[in-house]
Amino acid sequence: MPTREMNALVKTRPEPGASLDRRPRPPVGPNDVLVAVQAASICGTDLHIYSWDPVMRERIHPPMIFGHEFCGTVEEVGSEVEAIQPGQFVSAEMHVACGHCLQCRLGQQHVCQKLEIIGIDRDGCFAQYVKIPASNILPIDPSIPRDYAAVLDPLGNAVHTVLAGEIAGQRVAVVGCGPIGLMAIQVAKACGASAVYGIEVKPERLKLAERVGADGVFNPRESDVVAAVREATRGDGADVVLEMSGNPQGVQQAFKMLRAGGRLSLLGLPPEPVTLDLVPDIIFKGATVQGIYGRRMYDTWYRMLSLLKAGALDLDPLISERLPLERYHQAFDLLRKGQASKILLYPNGIPR
Ligand SMILES: [Zn+2]
Ligand SMILES: [Zn+2]
Structure with a gap:
């Protein structure tokens, strides 16, 4: 019999930090799947939770296990679950x-009115085991590298953003080359973008952007990036x-570097309201502006898994630790x- 307890990284108190505790293994309901976590990845949101930044204080209710990016092996399935098998x-x-809700019934589950996030609103994956509703489980082709399968949540954000409009033959500017921006560069190239430009302030990230295939990289601290993108196009x-x-x-520069009639998709979360000049930046431009949240269930997932299976993406440069x-x-x-890009944690030990 496997142990009924597990190691878990717990946000124990409403203050900075977290602690590694022994916690009971989550009980599996009839429609749940218990997964033994092989690899979990740390997101910017987790850093906010760990540091107890103001943005998370209303949302997170300690004690709770955080973490929401992972892959693993099915350990146990509930009595009603037929489509998923242990192993x-x-x-x-x-x-x-x-x-x-209305959105769920219209096929817009990613903006459900009662959306709950595992690892934010309920116990997450920084633990040896995590409990997931069976309908949210995605079987992963074993040919996809384990460590890639641990970052499907942010990769899905990238795929959702890139594929929210036409991309083949388009000249694309990616503003912000953190892990998701770097993924977006690769996804855009893999889907036929004719040129992709990376805009970023951190020099090491610009180097990574070039390494993953950006056709040009521009640093707003060193040059006029709007002029640079215009010149490149x-x-x-x-x-x-x-x-x-x-x-x-x-965000303001993103609007300025967009061509008239172009598409601007916003995924990054500004910490404060942003002032825009609607007349020149959106109205006279006839711009299409869209907010992007989460991943489309499950359109984004199948496209992303197909791209990975085709070997179209190299995520190794993004995993720093x-x-x-x-x-x-x-x-x-x-x-x-x-000092790091994507860090993977292994709750059940680092496999050889
Ligand atoms: Zn995340
Ligand atoms: Zn709903």
């Missing part, structure tokens, strides 16, 4: 939609701009100092 390699959509501006920085200035869960302290330290 399967899986990941999961961690946004749980209610299934009953023969004066037109980018056909598609993907805003992934959440930086208020980055691999640590056992016990060394979470070091992981969050590296992220806080900006």
